[in-house]
Amino acid sequence: MTHAIRFHAHGGPDVLRWEQVDVGEPGPKEVRIRHTAVGLNFIDVYERTGLYSSKLPTTPGREGAGVIEAVGSGIRDFAVGDRVGYAADRGGAYAEARVMPAERLVKLPSAIDDRSAAALMLKGLTVQMLLRQIHRVRKSDIVLIHAAAGGVGMIAVQWAKHLGATVIATVGSAAKQDAVRALRADHVLTLEEDWVAQVKSITRKRGVNVVYDSVGKDTFMQSLDCLRPRGLMVTYGNSSGPVPPVAPLELSKRGSLFLTRPTLFNYTATRSALQRAADELLDLAARSVIKVHVGQTYPLQDAARAHRELEARQTTGSTVLLP
Ligand SMILES: NC(=O)c1ccc[n+]([C@@H]2O[C@H](COP(=O)([O-])OP(=O)(O)OC[C@H]3O[C@@H](n4cnc5c(N)ncnc54)[C@H](OP(=O)(O)O)[C@@H]3O)[C@@H](O)[C@H]2O)c1
Known part of the structure; x- marks a missing residue:
């Protein structure tokens, strides 16, 4: 059994509960990741309040980093033990482990640690979309x-x-x-x-x-x-x-x-679009052209406090939740 944050009804931060969940085994083309760091995003607030719809009960969170601990059938590009990060088009990151499609993962270069990756994947890909795809900034x-x-x-x-x-x-x-x-x-x-x-x-x-x-x-x-x-x-x-x-x-x-x-997931919908954007982002981060500012961390169990502080404008830079 693993633990995850779940909510059974939309509402304020207090709806976020730490519960035991069974994440199961990966199916075809899926992997199971053991999270080492999870990114907090304003999108998680929209999901919690119901501004963005989700089926209840649900585990929020769309950004994370960790290690692959199991692979399903048909996986060629990833193996148990790989360090990976992701920006997912659906929730599930506020968990000690999750199962997800391998095609949404990217391998992390050694120059980028797990907390930075969890702070960077969704937010940095969003910036790549904003400055390099929607308009190529000159x-x-x-x-x-x-x-x-x-x-x-x-x-x-x-x-x-x-x-x-x-x-x-x-x-x-x-x-x-x-x-x-x-x-x-x-x-x-x-x-x-x-x-x-x-x-x-x-x-x-x-x-x-x-x-x-x-x-x-x-x-x-x-x-x-x-x-x-x-x-x-x-x-x-x-x-x-x-x-x-x-x-x-x-x-x-x-x-x-x-x-x-725009919505990021329309700009990273295919594997090649995702990999191209991630390569550009991770290269800049690995060379410290972009420095990741993790302004605050919280235990994953304290996700409600992290949400409260994000909404109260008390955070600076990225926020990382630690399983
Ligand atoms: N479209 C997409 O695909 C996409 C993808 C990722 C993120 N986003 C959006 O990008 C934004 C930034 O996301 P993030 O996760 O990095 O969050 P964030 O910018 O760190 O969010 C918190 C900041 O929002 C500002 N803010 C302004 N008015 C606010 C208000 N009334 N209440 C609370 N905060 C307010 C605050 O900055 P000040 O204290 O300086 O005002 C606060 O520190 C979010 O709006 C998110 O939805 C969109």
Whole structure:
């Protein structure tokens, strides 16, 4: 028997319970992983509250690292003992062990330890999607990145700087500004000030090429105001709540803007797309071009406390749960 966090009803962090589960044996093309580290993501909160649907009872968690301890039939590329990491399109990571399809795994290079991998796989692949697939960020770009001191945000700032872009970053309050300045962001604003006016002043009224907005409801309309004509709005999260319906005319009157609402799993749907994105990410991390900031760890059993602190904006960088 192994232990896992499960919830039987949607709700606040208190619905997360530490229970005994039987994860079973891997079926064809599946493996069983013994987790050494599990990544915490805001998506886990959406799943817990019911904003994203899941069948109950369920074990949340879509990011992890560990060692393969059993393989099912038809597995050629992985073997017992391999160190692997993953970003999964469904829950199950908040567990001492899990069974999952081998095609979602990537082998971890020795330069990347398990905690870093658990902090990096889903968040870093998300950044690869944002900066390398949705829009290929260039030196001439000015990009606006919200929640820059968060898990995804810290990786995004470093990667955008590596690509040579000018980075305007926002954080919720002054307490988190220094953490983002240390990543060489060109400007670090707080959401407490008139950040739209600041963006306009920094860009000499032109606006930015791209906004990467994971905050959602609280920042969406103002983010549109920061774009230059034909700029791109990437709304990819709901940390403050989901964005309400928006009229296409709002895009037209601000200068023929583009709007997308991406999901990572559409950008890593095939094995080759996943491996290509992971190779790029893991190479940058192994060379320390991207440094993983694990701001806090919690025992996996204390996942409820980790959720509370993530939602209360008390975390910085990535958060890792330890089985
Ligand atoms: N579309 C995709 O495929 C995809 C994939 C992965 C992640 N995401 C999204 O990316 C975002 C970042 O994910 P993450 O796991 O790295 O989390 P995170 O950014 O570390 O999340 C916490 C941060 O969100 C910010 N925030 C802003 N408004 C908030 C509010 N009202 N309540 C709580 N926090 C608020 C806070 O930063 P400040 O204190 O600085 O305000 C907080 O520290 C999430 O929105 C997530 O849904 C999307």
